[in-house]
Amino acid sequence: MVGKSISHYRILEKIGEGGMGSVYKAQDTTLDRIVALKFIRSEAIAGTKLKARQIEEAKAGASWNHPNLCTIYEYEETEDGSSFISMEFVEGKNLKSLIESGSLSIEQVKDYALQIALGMQEAHGKQIVHRDIKSANIMVTPDGRIKIMDFGLAKLAGRVQITKTGTTVGTAAYMSPEQARGETVGAQSDLFSLGVVLYEMLSGKLPFQGEYEAAVAYSILNSDPTPIIDHNPEAAS
Numbered sequence: 001m002v003g004k005s006i007s008h009y010r011i012l013e014k015i016g017e018g019g020m021g022s023v024y025k026a027q028d029t030t031l032d033r034i035v036a037l038k039f040i041r042s043e044a045i046a047g048t049k050l051k052a053r054q055i056e057e058a059k060a061g062a063s064w065n066h067p068n069l070c071t072i073y074e075y076e077e078t079e080d081g082s083s084f085i086s087m088e089f090v091e092g093k094n095l096k097s098l099i100e101s102g103s104l105s106i107e108q109v110k111d112y113a114l115q116i117a118l119g120m121q122e123a124h125g126k127q128i129v130h131r132d133i134k135s136a137n138i139m140v141t142p143d144g145r146i147k148i149m150d151f152g153l154a155k156l157a158g159r160v161q162i163t164k165t166g167t168t169v170g171t172a173a174y175m176s177p178e179q180a181r182g183e184t185v186g187a188q189s190d191l192f193s194l195g196v197v198l199y200e201m202l203s204g205k206l207p208f209q210g211e212y213e214a215a216v217a218y219s220i221l222n223s224d225p226t227p228i229i230d231h232n233p234e235a236a237s
Helices: 050-061 095-101 106-125 187-203 213-222
Strands: 009-017 021-028 033-040 072-077 083-088 138-140 146-148
Touching: 009 033, 050 072, 050 083, 095 138, 095 187, 106 138, 106 146, 106 187
Parallel strands: none
Antiparallel strands: 009 021, 021 033, 033 083, 072 083, 138 146
16 A cells, blocks of 8 residues: 555555554645545445444544644545545654653643643534544644544444444443443543543553453443552652
């Protein structure tokens, strides 16, 4: 893929890969700018609703221009049946890697939490619920700017639901109680997930844990997390 041209994009390098697809850094040869292209493999789309999710992500990200939200430029389908989203290329590190390095100060935690909240406020104001807020989906640029990424599970109010009632979406450790129960979610679910990220930033640990997803869900629904100050006494200041 690297070195090839797709539509008006020249692929420069691979910057991420998962079970369903890959993300590449690319040159937009029409507008002369660097972008990120998020592909979902054609075989992954077959028989699933991933294509619908990708289109919903494109619609969500194309509806705003906010400093704390990743902007989507366009959605395209290729001749081989795969599809991709062209989006803002964000340089930096994801928040999860910064947490794991133990490099966050209390002031940085406050600043990042505020920026995440401002980005969520913008999305919620457009009736868009992310449903997968987690530290791995939040980028921090070299100058400390937060960018919320990956609206692939986003739900737009008034649109047909992609996920059936009674199923869970999102990443288990960050899910709200209503997500864990497979119930309808709203903006409050994103706020709960932000609380989990805030706990993680301050303590370096996740508040709800388990060896498998059902155990994590049980913890979310039935357990109180260990007080943050037990992990980080400075958090009390």
